[in-house]
Amino acid sequence: MLFNQTESDNERMTQRSVTEYGYQDLEKLMSLMTGDEKHSFSATSTLDVIWTLYDSVLKIDPANPQAPDRDRFLLSKGHGPMAYYAVLAAKGLIAVDDLKHWGEFDSSFGYHPDGELIPAVEIGTGSLGHGLGIGVGMLMGLRLRKQNEPRVFCLIGDAELDEGSNHEAIAMAARMRLENLTAIVIDNNSASLGWPGGIATRFENEGWSSATIDGRNHEDIKTALTQSHPGVPHVVVAKVEEK
Amino acid sequence: MPATMRDAFLESTGRMLQKNPDSVVVLADIGVSQFREAGLFKYGGLSDEYSDRFINCGIREQLMIGVAAGLAKEGFRPLVHSYAPFLIERPYEQIKIDFAHLGLGGVFVSVGASFDASNSGRTHQAPGDVGLLKLIPDFEIHVPGHADEAAVLLDEAAAGDGRVYVRLSEDMNSTARPVEPGKFHVERQGSSGAPAVIAVGPMLDRVLEATEALDVTVLYATTVMPFDSWTLRDTGASEVVPVEPYLLGTSAAEVSGALHDRPHRLMSLGVRNMELRNYGTLEDHIEVHGLDAESLRDSISGFLAK
Structure with missing residues (x-):
């Protein structure tokens, strides 16, 4: 539910809060960065998946976002991080006020996220095709430490999947049986040469478990992201409207 | 060993x-x-x-x-x-x-x-x-x-x-020098203010052979980044020849930076940037790039005579 901005809303939006923001507040949070007219809230392809991840899937303590036992979320895609920042703000992982300075020289919040600037962000991304390989390495490290709980979720775009580095990681993740790895492919049909046979097939051929779902349906997203996939990594292909 | x-x-x-x-x-x-x-x-x-x-x-x-x-x-x-x-x-x-x-x-x-x-x-x-x-x-x-x-x-x-x-390389000098990471080793001290030749890694033996008759200070570098500007400055040299086993000129900016306040001349020696379509031995390639002792002697002597 969207709301009309009032003075009390303004006040509320400038305070850091752990629980009081809901999905309906994301548009207003995003508009702190983009302005009301500049960006179509509903057109943000990653919005519903990132919201569902932080609302009901990831185990991350806002008071200690770098705790060793946290789940790790990697926004490999890097582009268009307004939805990501808005969700982080809604969940108390960053201060809402900081969003107003998006893209400014001294801001920690740029057009691509930088993990060195934001404690709640795992890695700096923007150049495509880096997240999945790093995620494989993180899970190899967690395995060496015998930490079996933390999961790694890596969000990539269907066009980003063009990058060959992803396919290096897809092969190895399955061979290493990284069952704590979930790749999420936001599919808005923007890969220039397409994916004949479907995106999920590319992962399944390497031995991954897969689910292809409506990337706007929060229940479906949650179900797909929490389903059991013993012994193998899992891909969720989240289809959204075409770009 | x-x-x-x-x-x-x-x-x-x-x-x-x-x-x-x-x-x-x-x-x-x-x-x-x-x-x-x-x-x-x-x-x-x-x-x-x-x-x-x-x-x-x-x-x-x-x-x-x-x-x-x-x-x-x-x-x-x-x-x-x-x-x-x-x-x-x-x-x-x-x-x-x-x-x-x-x-x-x-x-x-x-x-x-x-x-x-x-x-x-x-x-x-x-x-x-x-x-x-x-x-x-x-x-x-x-x-x-x-x-x-x-x-x-x-x-x-x-x-x-x-x-x-x-x-790492297969090419090696005959004996090891004392190595302190980040520091050049003064291999041979020339007269005060004599030209400095910086031999990087496996270039040292050939540089020593090439310069045995010359009054130069030979510095031996096993760390090239960070660049040991102070040891180079301390030689008092205003003529410098870095001899590098990789692309020539790679350390030229560091040499000039180290001597920024001192008029100086620089000649870079190293591997030439070329699409060399020859096979053969390591020695063949050292020679093609002018990095054998005789070629180095000619290059360095020629530079210092100018």
Whole structure:
């Protein structure tokens, strides 16, 4: 539910809060960065998946976002991080006020996220095709430490999947049986040469478990992201409207 | 004493794995057989204590760097290793982003250098590796000239937490010099203010032979980044000849920077930037690039006579 901005809303939006923001507040949070007219809230392809991840899937303590036992979320895609920042703000992982300075020289919040600037962000991304390989390495490290709980979720775009580095990681993740790895492919049909046979097939051929779902349906997203996939990594292909 | 730099590398890696339980080796097939033969890990279920700290990605160099970065992110000290072109040039952006941009450290060890694989052709040669890594912030770059020096530099790299490149080669000097990471060694002191010749790594023996009749100070560099400006300045030299086993001119900006307040002349010697379509031996390639003792003597004498 969207709301009309009032003075009390303004006040509320400038305070850091752990629980009081809901999905309906994301548009207003995003508009702190983009302005009301500049960006179509509903057109943000990653919005519903990132919201569902932080609302009901990831185990991350806002008071200690770098705790060793946290789940790790990697926004490999890097582009268009307004939805990501808005969700982080809604969940108390960053201060809402900081969003107003998006893209400014001294801001920690740029057009691509930088993990060195934001404690709640795992890695700096923007150049495509880096997240999945790093995620494989993180899970190899967690395995060496015998930490079996933390999961790694890596969000990539269907066009980003063009990058060959992803396919290096897809092969190895399955061979290493990284069952704590979930790749999420936001599919808005923007890969220039397409994916004949479907995106999920590319992962399944390497031995991954897969689910292809409506990337706007929060229940479906949650179900797909929490389903059991013993012994193998899992891909969720989240289809959204075409770009 | 290790006979070759590669032997030194295998031994140093063994020490690293033993000393530091958070150290881990990430490979892309190259090096696997050498480590296996050295007994550091075994296949076929016959694992020894270090086997789980060798991660072989197959022939996937971008992934090798990404996986190493992920391990570094989780607090490990990764060592990545391959032939120089496949360690540095092929996954270059992964090094830039996954390590430097993410603020992570690791040990990068290459073999092959500029033309150890003289008869393998250009695909296996990487004279541009040091120049490329210089473009990435905060890389420490070591170029040992002897197996014993390699051991010192590799042990130091393993014990640190920064980004370190150790460039190993088959080409070696006859004897090792005392190595202090980050410092040039004054190999021969010329008269006060005499021209300085900076011999990098395996160039030293040839430089000494080339300059034996000349009044020059010979500095020996095994660390080229950071560049030891102070030792160069202290020579008082205003004529400088860096002799580098990789692309010529790679350290020219550092030499000029070190002498920024002193009028000076500089001649860079090193591997020429060319698409050399010849095979043959290491010696053949050293000669083609004018890096044999006789050619060096001619070049340096000619420069100093001007």
